[in-house]
Amino acid sequence: MSPDAVELNFSRSEYADRLLKTRMAMQAAELDCLIITDPANMAWLTGYDGWSFYVHQCVIITLAGEPIWYGRGIDVNGAKRTTYLSDDNIIEYPDYYVQSEDRHPMDYLAQILGSKGFGSFSIGVEMDNYYFTAAAFASLVRNLPNANFKDCNNLVHWQRSVKSEQELSYMRKAGKIVEVMHQRIRETIRPGLRKHELVAAIYDAGLRGVPEYGGDYPAIVPLLPSGIDASASHLTWNDKPLKSGEGTFFEIAGVYRRYHCPLSRTVFLGKPGQDILDSEKAVLEGLAAGLEKAKAGNLCEDIAIAFFAVLEKHGIIKDSRTGYSTGLAYPPDWGEHTMSLRKGDKTVLQKGMTFHFMPGLWSDDWGLEITETIAIGENGPELLSSVPRELVVIS
Amino acid sequence: MSPDAVELNFSRSEYADRLLKTRMAMQAAELDCLIITDPANMAWLTGYDGWSFYVHQCVIITLAGEPIWYGRGIDVNGAKRTTYLSDDNIIEYPDYYVQSEDRHPMDYLAQILGSKGFGSFSIGVEMDNYYFTAAAFASLVRNLPNANFKDCNNLVHWQRSVKSEQELSYMRKAGKIVEVMHQRIRETIRPGLRKHELVAAIYDAGLRGVPEYGGDYPAIVPLLPSGIDASASHLTWNDKPLKSGEGTFFEIAGVYRRYHCPLSRTVFLGKPGQDILDSEKAVLEGLAAGLEKAKAGNLCEDIAIAFFAVLEKHGIIKDSRTGYSTGLAYPPDWGEHTMSLRKGDKTVLQKGMTFHFMPGLWSDDWGLEITETIAIGENGPELLSSVPRELVVIS
Numbered sequence: 001m002s003p004d005a006v007e008l009n010f011s012r013s014e015y016a017d018r019l020l021k022t023r024m025a026m027q028a029a030e031l032d033c034l035i036i037t038d039p040a041n042m043a044w045l046t047g048y049d050g051w052s053f054y055v056h057q058c059v060i061i062t063l064a065g066e067p068i069w070y071g072r073g074i075d076v077n078g079a080k081r082t083t084y085l086s087d088d089n090i091i092e093y094p095d096y097y098v099q100s101e102d103r104h105p106m107d108y109l110a111q112i113l114g115s116k117g118f119g120s121f122s123i124g125v126e127m128d129n130y131y132f133t134a135a136a137f138a139s140l141v142r143n144l145p146n147a148n149f150k151d152c153n154n155l156v157h158w159q160r161s162v163k164s165e166q167e168l169s170y171m172r173k174a175g176k177i178v179e180v181m182h183q184r185i186r187e188t189i190r191p192g193l194r195k196h197e198l199v200a201a202i203y204d205a206g207l208r209g210v211p212e213y214g215g216d217y218p219a220i221v222p223l224l225p226s227g228i229d230a231s232a233s234h235l236t237w238n239d240k241p242l243k244s245g246e247g248t249f250f251e252i253a254g255v256y257r258r259y260h261c262p263l264s265r266t267v268f269l270g271k272p273g274q275d276i277l278d279s280e281k282a283v284l285e286g287l288a289a290g291l292e293k294a295k296a297g298n299l300c301e302d303i304a305i306a307f308f309a310v311l312e313k314h315g316i317i318k319d320s321r322t323g324y325s326t327g328l329a330y331p332p333d334w335g336e337h338t339m340s341l342r343k344g345d346k347t348v349l350q351k352g353m354t355f356h357f358m359p360g361l362w363s364d365d366w367g368l369e370i371t372e373t374i375a376i377g378e379n380g381p382e383l384l385s386s387v388p389r390e391l392v393v394i395s
Numbered sequence: 396m397s398p399d400a401v402e403l404n405f406s407r408s409e410y411a412d413r414l415l416k417t418r419m420a421m422q423a424a425e426l427d428c429l430i431i432t433d434p435a436n437m438a439w440l441t442g443y444d445g446w447s448f449y450v451h452q453c454v455i456i457t458l459a460g461e462p463i464w465y466g467r468g469i470d471v472n473g474a475k476r477t478t479y480l481s482d483d484n485i486i487e488y489p490d491y492y493v494q495s496e497d498r499h500p501m502d503y504l505a506q507i508l509g510s511k512g513f514g515s516f517s518i519g520v521e522m523d524n525y526y527f528t529a530a531a532f533a534s535l536v537r538n539l540p541n542a543n544f545k546d547c548n549n550l551v552h553w554q555r556s557v558k559s560e561q562e563l564s565y566m567r568k569a570g571k572i573v574e575v576m577h578q579r580i581r582e583t584i585r586p587g588l589r590k591h592e593l594v595a596a597i598y599d600a601g602l603r604g605v606p607e608y609g610g611d612y613p614a615i616v617p618l619l620p621s622g623i624d625a626s627a628s629h630l631t632w633n634d635k636p637l638k639s640g641e642g643t644f645f646e647i648a649g650v651y652r653r654y655h656c657p658l659s660r661t662v663f664l665g666k667p668g669q670d671i672l673d674s675e676k677a678v679l680e681g682l683a684a685g686l687e688k689a690k691a692g693n694l695c696e697d698i699a700i701a702f703f704a705v706l707e708k709h710g711i712i713k714d715s716r717t718g719y720s721t722g723l724a725y726p727p728d729w730g731e732h733t734m735s736l737r738k739g740d741k742t743v744l745q746k747g748m749t750f751h752f753m754p755g756l757w758s759d760d761w762g763l764e765i766t767e768t769i770a771i772g773e774n775g776p777e778l779l780s781s782v783p784r785e786l787v788v789i790s
Contacts, residue, residue, distance in 0.1 A: 005623075051615055052629040054525075054728035074715055074757060078627035095715035096739070099732045101549065104523070127530040128499070130449075134532035135523035135548065153530065154496065196609025200602035207595035214591025214634035217616045220446055228400075232473035234447040239609035320469055320490035331726045333449035337494045344491070362469060 008047045008084060009257050010166055015084060018045055021159045023063055029152055032121035033113075034061040035140075037132040039330035041156040042069075043258060046085055050078040053131050053330060055098055056105035060113075070109055072098060106136045110143030119144055124152030130332065157338045162352040163327060167259060168375055171327060171354060174261035175373065175385030177215045177254030181205040182265055182387045189394060191244040191269050195237045199224070202252060209256070216255040219329040223251040230367035233360060244270040247391075249360075249369040253334055254385070260326055260334040261384050262356045264369035267392040279368050280391040282314035283359050287370065287389070290322070290341075290357055294374055294381035300345035307359060308343070316361065323357040326373060349376045354384070403442045403479060404652050405561055410479060413440055416554045418458055424547055427516035428508075429456040430535075432527040434725035436551040437464075438653060441480055445473040448526050448725060450493055451500035455508070465504055467493060501531045505538030514539055519547030525727065552733045557747040558722060562654060563770055566722060566749060569656035570768065570780030572610045572649030576600040577660055577782045584789060586639040586664050590632045594619070597647060604651070611650040614724040615657075618646040625762035628755060639665040642786075644755075644764040648729055649780070655721055655729040656779050657751045659764035662787040674763050675786040677709035678754050682765065682784070685717070685736070685752055689769055689776035695740035702754060703738070711756065718752040721768060744771045749779070 008015070022045065026034055036059040042048045045059055046067050057071035066089045069079045073092040080090060093108045113119065125140070126132050141149060163171065184205035188198060202222050209215040225235040227246035242248065246269060253262035268276065290307035304322050311318055323341030326334050334356075339347045341357060353376040360369045370389060374381035403410070417440065421429055431454040437443045440454055441462050452466035461484045464474045468487040475485060488503045508514065520535070521527045523546075536544060558566065579600035583593060597617050604610040620630040622641035637643065641664060648657035663671065685702035699717050706713055718736030721729050729751075734742045736752060748771040755764045765784060769776035 049631070050627065050629040051618060051631055051727070054615070054730075074628045074755075077757065077759070078629055081624055081627050081630065096737070098716065099719070099730070099735065125529065127533065128528045130525045130528065132529050133523045133525065134520065134527050134529050135546070137529035137532075138522065151530070194609060196602050196604065199609075200599050203598040203602060204595050207591050207598060209591065209634070214589060214594075217631065220449070221612045223446060229476055232445065232476050233469045234445040234473055235476065236444070236446055236612065237609075239604070321493065324494070332446070335449075335494070340494065342491070360469075362472065364472070 006081060006084065012084060014164060014166060015045070015047065018159065019061070019067065022061060022156055025155050025159060026061070026063065026124065029124060029150065029155065030122055031124040031150060031152065032062060033118055034124045034152065034155070036061065036156055037126050037136070038129045038156065039131065040258070040328045044160055044328055045156065046083040048079055049082045049258065050075060052078060056136060058109070104135060104139040106139035107143055110140055113144060118147070120146040122148045122150060124150050124155060126153050127151040128153045154338050157336050160327060160336060161325060161338055162350050163354055163375065167327060168352065170256050170259035171261050171375070171384050173213060173256040174254040174259050177206055177209045177256060178252065178261050178263045178385050179254070179387055180210060181252055181254060182250070182263065185250055185267065186392060189242065189267055189269070192241050194239050194241050195224070195226070196239040198242070199237050206252070206254060213256065216258055218253045218255050219260065219331045219334040220253070224248055225367065228365055231362050231364050233362055233367065242269060247272065247276060247366050247368065249367050251369055258328050258330070260329050261373045262326060262334055262358070262371070263373055263385055263387055264358065264360070264371040265387060265392060266368050266370060267394060269394050271395060272391065272393060275363070276366060276368060276391065278314065279316070279361050280370070282311050282316055283361060283368060283370050284389060286310035286359060287357065287372065291372070291374070291381055294349065294357070294376055296349055296351045296376055296378050298349050300339050300341055300347045300349065301343050303357065304341045304343055304345070318361070322359050323355050325353065326356045327354050351376055351378055401476060401479065405442070407479060409559060409561060410440070410442065413554065414456070414462065417456060417551055420550050420554060421456070421458065421519065424519060424545065424550065425517055426519040426545060426547065427457060428513055429519045429547065429550070431456065431551055432521050432531070433524045433551065434526065435653070435723045439555055439723055440551065441478040443474055444477045444653065445470060447473060451531060453504070465507070499530060499534040501534035502538055505535055508539060513542070515541040517543045517545060519545050519550060521548050522546040523548045549733050552731055555722065555731060556720060556733055557745050558749055558770065562722065563747065565651050565654035566656055566770070566779050568608060568651040569649040569654050572601055572604045572651060573647065573656050573658045574649070574780050574782055575605060576647055576649060577645070577658065580645055580662065581787060584637065584662055584664070587636050589634050589636050590619070590621070591634045593637070594632050597645070601647070601649060608651065611653055613648045613650050614655065614726045614729040615648070619643055620762065623760055626757050626759050628757055628762065637664060642667060642671060642761050642763070644762050646764055653723050653725070655724050656768045657721060657729055657753070657766070658768055658780055658782055659753065659755070659766040660782060660787060661763050661765060662789060664789050666790060667786065667788060670758070671761060671763060671786065673709065674711070674756050675765070677706050677711055678756060678763060678765050679784060681705035681754060682752065682767065686767070686769070686776055689744065689752070689771055691744055691746045691771055691773050693744050695734050695736055695742045695744065696738050698752065699736045699738055713756070717754050718750050720748065721751045722749050746771055746773055
């Protein structure tokens with residue numbers, strides 16, 4: 001299999017830039033080695049793409065040379081098909097390490113790191129990543145007793161904060177897809193339609209995308225609870241008919257080559273109550289106020305403070321965060337776990353950062369979400385998709 | 396919100412049985428308390444269902460009383476909508492603990508456990524679970540220095556091994572859905588069709604299900620690499636046209652109320668090479684030999700040994716596992732991480748255990764998967780779906 005046959009999503013020089021940025025951050029953190037377990041970080045650094053994160057795998061970075069991909073034997077061909085790495089830097093563990101109660105894939109990795117002379121290195125690990133379990137860390141500590149492990153949970157995530165032009169172009173494509181998805185919802189939704197049929201329509205739109213390109217799978221499945229269920233923020237679906245007199249929020253994302261453009265809208269079947277209409281007004285005004293602050297030089301919290309100030313004016317007190325950094329993602333989250341739009345987040349906004357500005361209001365009887373995904377610009381945000389910003393009422 | 400309004404997927408007495416089984420296992424392991432972070436285990440014990448596992452959450456079990464659900468504030472309504480738990484036993488942490496670099500939701504949980512007098516308990520944790528990170532464990536150990544933490548990684552998973560009649564009925568429904576999905580593939584696939592359009596058709600079939608009931612999301616998205624990409628076992632899709640002269644395997648599952656029936660088939664467009672036809676023959680014969688061993692009283696490895704013996708007879712040497720326990724699941728895996736169909740797994744098969752018997756062959760140029768999901772019976776297996784067992788050739 002020739003590496004020439006691999007079609008990467010980015011130029012080799014973009015991958016080289018990413019590696020350089022990562023190494024600069026490693027040096028600042030006094031690390032000799034990084035063990036990267038987050039699938040989005042693995043993809044961002046090497047191109048690796050596949051649904052193999054349900055078994056242990058990682059990318060190893062040191063201060064020189066190519067990264068090393070480490071994973072299960074049957075995934076080696078996937079690494080060869082999707083990364084720029086030479087075959088020498090794609091290392092497998094035997095299949096009897098998979099989901100075994102007697103041995104752990106990190107035992108085997110520790111041997112490899114030891115044999116490469118990394119046994120006394122300062123090694124950064126992603127302590128709070130889904131794909132770096134307590135057992136994985138315990139294995140490394142047990143098997144490399146002279147290594148100095150440091151928590152660098154979001155070190156690579158932070159390098160991903162400012163998107164390149166190519167990344168932004170993928171997110172704009174994802175934005176076009178989410179436009180089509182919301183359009184399909186408006187065309188399809190009606191009382192009596194069973195919820196799972198609506199989900200089928202949403203997936204159909206999201207996957208078919210636009211004539212020029214198709215869609216990828218989202219890191220979160222559509223969330224679309226109705227009525228009182230919409231008081232809960234993360235319910236999925238059932239096969240019951242939609243009812244008149246109920247609102248449904250749609251928290252969905254368009255996805256192109258693993259880049260996400262999340263966008264939520266709420267649809268009410270019938271005549272919404274005054275409390276929902278009042279909330280819509282507050283959220284729309286708050287969104288506009290927040291967007292005005294979404295420019296380079298301001299802080300993440302400035303957007304949240306502007307938004308919450310408007311809500312407070314309308315008598316709504318809310319303290320959960322109102323957005324987060326987004327982009328390249330794998331399940332279970334399309335958020336990047338770095339910047340949040342909330343009070344106290346003093347990160348300075350830079351051109352090319354991308355956020356899901358995500359005001360959600362959940363009362364005890366209903367939920368309302370009207371959101372935007374934006375790229376920070378010098379003078380204001382770029383909206384990465386264009387969907388009418390309103391509570392959709394279908395009477 | 397009245398708990399009466401909650402529609403559980405199982406009877407209260409079934410949940411009580413599950414809790415009792417779990418407590419007996421806790422006593423055998425000398426545990427006072429269990430912290431359950433696996434979403435499928437949380438659902439199995441309490442009914443909880445929602446896409447909230449991207450933030451820290453868990454279910455706490457002690458030797459008496461109701462389980463306790465612990466999670467993010469905005470997910471409390473989801474717990475109220477989907478579990479049988481009383482409001483007192485649904486405990487939230489404040490939103491500023493979410494994805495913060497300064498504090499961890501397990502810090503807050505440790506305070507609660509301490510205040511309940513659990514500070515010196517023997518506490519079981521799921522060390523190798525995706526949703527129990529190295530940081531989560533470090534927080535608990537730091538904040539509860541007198542507790543005795545024990546790894547009970549698969550303790551609850553093992554209680555789920557033998558399915559109840561209600562669980563089997565859900566898996567049979569999932570089996571009907573995967574039949575419809577494979578039927579749709581046969582009807583739709585042709586050279587020139589773009590891959591993402593085929594994925595849209597598969598999702599459409601899987602979600603629409605059958606007239607009586609709809610489908611749920613699978614814990615793994617469809618895997619359907621073609622040609623040389625099918626040499627890799629876990630690639631997803633792109634938007635390129637399917638080509639004549641290439642095989643594509645479809646690793647997919649029907650899902651009903653989070654219960655899975657995975658089933659793979661392979662489709663070849665054009666005339667398959669003799670090597671693929673030979674492999675098909677070996678796999679079909681091996682499957683049949685393995686199925687003969689799939690009855691109560693035999694061991695997990697008996698199925699694998701019978702299968703591999705047939706392959707060896709055909710000159711194919713393979714050592715990866717050839718199946719695993721399956722059922723209730725959340726991303727990123729529909730396997731249960733307990734029993735594997737591989738040499739060395741001496742677990743005794745019992746009536747009602749369910750497996751994805753999953754022979755996959757990946758050469759350097761192509762891949763072939765023909766699989767079955769089965770329930771173990773006294774005298775042989777029940778096939779949970781009925782899809783023609785063959786390499787589908789479309790010329």
